[in-house]
Amino acid sequence: HKRIQTFITTTDIHDFKDLKSVQFISCEGGKVQYGQP
Structure with a gap:
């Protein structure tokens, strides 16, 4: 999957809670997930 660095x-x-x-x-299977590397 692709990892896009952004703010x-x-x-x-x-x-x-802490963006x-x-x-x-x-983005996997149309689902957008946020996390830490």
């Missing part, structure tokens, strides 16, 4: 500044993300800790977005 997330959207209020639509509720999976992480600054999110380092990449991975």
Whole structure:
């Protein structure tokens, strides 16, 4: 899957309380997942 490094500044993300800790977005099977490398 692809890993896209980005800085997330959207209020639509509720999976992480600290958005600054999110380092990449991975898109798998149409599902967008956020996490740390």
